[in-house]
Amino acid sequence: MSGPVRFVMRNREKFLLVGYAIAILIFASLLSPMLGQAWQRAELTRALFQTRLLIGLSLEIIAVVLVSLFFGLLGLMILDTKKRFQGVLLFVGSIVGLLALSSMGLLLPNIDLFGNIQWVAAGLVVGGVVGGGRSILDVNSNGPREFRSASRAVYFLLSALMVVGFLEYHLEYPFPLEIARNEVVMEPVASEFAVVGESSELLMNAVLVGAFIVTTKRFVQYDAERDFFVLGPTGSGKSLFLVGAYLEALERFTQDDSETPLNPSQDLINLVGALDRQGDGWFVEATRAQELEDLHFQYVHGNVFPKNVEVSSLDYAGEWLEDIPDIIMGTEDADDPPNTLKRVADNVRQADTLILLIDSNRWLDDEPLEIEPYFDIVQATEEKNVILIATKADVLAEQFRSERGLDAQQYFPDFKEYVNEQLGTNQTVQSLLAQAGSASEIHPVYYQTTVDDSGERVPMRANGTVTTVGFDELLDMVGEN
Ligand SMILES: Nc1nc2c(ncn2[C@@H]2O[C@H](COP(=O)(O)OP(=O)(O)OP(=O)(O)O)[C@@H](O)[C@H]2O)c(=O)[nH]1
């Protein structure tokens, strides 16, 4: 990756924030005039508002309640740590929109907020109840402060406003009712169905409304669910890879004072417990052939626009790898493949991201990588993201240090480049890179290791905890995916 690209990637969220801010200002200043005129033309919507006359409510009160309801919901969004920036952006946009409408003599100039303070309060209370529910009273709860319904309601209100505004602005239609005080009058129909406005204006407004809805939809999204599947031959480090990803998420959790729990699965905790020892060794045994472990957890990715990312995968014994393609493609010879294998294949099909492991140790020892089944699997399951991972890269890190005199952890981007060069010399790996797409790179991860008295590579432990490298970048990659 070149310098500027890396700079953008590292500051991705800040760029995104500036981009969103500009977009919201554009939406507010271009769409508000449309809304204003739509209101002046509106027949159906106006009639809906006129029904108030039947119960004798003034338009001013309705406007006061709706405006305070909306700002009450926005306020909740701003209180929600995950939606703070989005809330502020929408708040600024709404103010710009209100000012634009005021300059057309609409809304604010006609309402007296202070004179109707009881209705302002009513709107805010309704907003609080709709958006916060019971959790708003629960100040001391230690769960994450998420006001999901507030964000959803803001999204719903704004989208509805824009769509209705767009239709009222551009459509002319016969409307026979006139609602007056205490009565509904039939009117002779004056107009026919027609589209109002130039086609260029129509197109531009349609694009703006569409883009606005997509943007606000992204604003109110909390979760990015990722269904992974980690593929690798026997002993390639599948189980430890998933444990490493979880340990990294756990470290972030403790560092960031995050409130969102990781919710690890029981199987994952069992694996973590196995690794968590004082003595030398891995203590994580080879996954047994009949065993399937459901490993999942979630973490929060991003500071400006945080999102919950749910990582889930199934851990299985590496022996199955070579049988997976046959099952997926339906070319299995055996009449009745084992259940475990069927479930593995099902999960590969369901996953949206395949994580393919390449064992650095095997490469260094010139042993067969046994990654040939990846080709069939990637081909049989089109339209999946593919992430290539070099596991056990500590052996390459050592080589990197002796060749370049650099520490792999400190110079991680250079190390990653080095790993790609080294592994790329293998023909099969090269073909795999080509298969996975032009932009694909191999991402190295490893546990810091030392060689013990009997010549075995064992994880380094400081007070019982292992140190991992590359998983931090991995979580970022996965979160942005
Ligand atoms: N040097 C080094 N060795 C590792 C690393 N990760 C895993 N290993 C070694 O690889 C072995 C297998 O790791 P596992 O995670 O159990 O591999 P697996 O793919 O789940 O294996 P199966 O369950 O048998 O398919 C471990 O016992 C370690 O000896 C690493 O980061 N560095």
Ligand SMILES: [Mg+2]
């Ligand atoms: Mg395993």
